[in-house]
Amino acid sequence: MPSTLPDGEPVPPSGELPASALDGLGTRPFGFYVHVPFCVTRCGYCDFNTYTASELGPGASHADYADTAIAEVRRARALLGEAAPRVETVFFGGGTPTLLPARDLVRILGAIGEEFGLAPGAEVTTEANPESVDPAYLAELRGGGFTRMSFGMQSAREHVLAVLDRSHTPGRAARAVQEARAEGFEHVNLDLIYSTPGESDDDWRASLAAAIEAGPDHVSAYSLIVEEGTRLAARIRRGELPMPDDDVAADRYLIAEEMLAEAGFAWYEVSNWATSPEGRCRHNLLYWTGGDWWGVGPGAHSHVGGTRWWNVKHPAAYAGRLASGVSPAHAREVLTPSDRAVERLMLELRLAGGFPLAEIDRSVVIARALADGLLETGPFKEGQAVLTLRGRLLADALVRDLVS
Structure with missing residues (x-):
């Protein structure tokens, strides 16, 4: 099931931020994260705040989600006031953002631009499962202002994808990269996961080789983490699968560094490699270097000027709060x-x-x-x-x- 939200202090119903959060607003990079909490199926390793159709329940729907997210964008503009800075990066994550029609993602981006303004050369990324897009969908995103795609490849081996409960077939991620390039996306990322139970060194090398051959300018590679409450954790607990081994994960990381470096990728964060400085994910760099961002969507986290808050978790509760004119924030903390x-x-x-x-x-x-x-x-x-x-x-x- 989706992860549990942390405790924190109450947020005023208006969502008003403390004065300390607004001090220096605009002197730091500012971005938006838009969480789209929908998935067709739940991957066995995933503990993100996502919902399949059977888990969603009444009070929330795909069809209404863009309007609900836009309502929070407008609340953000009202709360930040005249000092609200232009937006340098926007990142749509999930879940699977591309389960929404492309026009809905473009509408949300348009609302951010209308309310805040996008900085010249703003980076706009969406995550996507490889099977959830086609050339027409990608063309609509590119025409609507998106500049970067991030595809969840995870592995090129079918048996590894099966352990992860990933639904796409080997080879589809590479074709999605090529389709994105053809539609004008200069920057494309592939996400990989290593040390999955049953994966061999040869499997991992094959996945890296397939990712490199696909032609992205960015690769993210993460060691599998077994989260409590997931189907994968239950399978390991029952003895159906072995627990990932730290030494094996270290060896896989070294393989990744060797192969990616040989292919012209340079690391810029422990789990991220790019072929050039322009290919680095500027939105993630905003997180890593203490910038400000507003998180839109159920369970989304935000940070402005040392104040961090997080929204209520369920899409129905999130939509209900916005419909009633109340902040969707669940709780917050003011960092010392x-x-x-x-x-x-x-x-x-x-x-x-x-x-x-x-x-x-x-x-x-x-x-x-x-x-x-x-x-x-x-x-x-x-x-x-x-x-x-x-x-x-x-x-x-x-x-x-x-x-x-």
């Missing part, structure tokens, strides 16, 4: 300066640019990490703590040491 400093370290250290050494007060941990070959500095990274390849494998443990 210390909280923000810790989060900045946790996120920026994962980037290829690293983190300023002078701003890390755990000198003993840093010295040990440098000695152990987890971090490096150099003439092009002077004053920065930058993860080595080995450091990327142990990034989570290193960050824990630095913030503990």
Whole structure:
């Protein structure tokens, strides 16, 4: 079932933000995340806030969703006021955004542009399952202002896709990349998952090779995480499948780095590679570098000026609140300066640019990490703590040491 929302302090019915959140608004990059919570089927590993038709229940529908999301966009504009900045990035995620008609995604994007204005060269991305689009759909998105596609490939091996409960066939993701290119999308990402139970090194190499051959300019590769409450977790608990092995995952990461680097991709975040700086996902970089964003949709999270909030989870509850003129926010937290400093370290250290050494007060941990070959500095990274390849494998443990 969908993941549980965290606790937090109550949000005023109006959704009004504290004055501290609005301080400096417009001096930081600003983006929109639009959550579309619909899926045809639920993948066995997924714990995202998504709903199949049988799970949706009354009070919410695909047909009404664009109007509901647009209502929140307009509320955002009213709450942020005259200081509301132009939007630099928009990201439609899910769920499967492309289960909605392309005209609905374009309408939501249009409302964001009308209310806030899109910055010149704004990046506009939507996620898509490879089987949920065709050339006509892609052409409508491109003509409506979308600039980037992100396809969930996961694997090129049929038996691996079966374990993940993915419905597309091997080869479809590659064709979707080619179709997107033909319709004018310069930037295309493929998502891959490694260390799935039953996957071999050869399977993983085949998936990487297929992804590279498809011609995207961006690849994201994530180690499978077994989330409690998912069908995959239940199968592992019953002994039907083995638990993914950390050492195997590390080996798969090294294979990914080797093959992607040989193909002209460079890492810029631990799990992300691009063929050029222009191919990097600017929306994700906004998250990782402390920007502001407004999250539209049920369960969507937002962050503005150190205030973070999250919407009610179920689409019917979300729609009901907006229809009654009440904020859809479930709860929020106002981050302290210390909280923000810790989060900045946790996120920026994962980037290829690293983190300023002078701003890390755990000198003993840093010295040990440098000695152990987890971090490096150099003439092009002077004053920065930058993860080595080995450091990327142990990034989570290193960050824990630095913030503990």
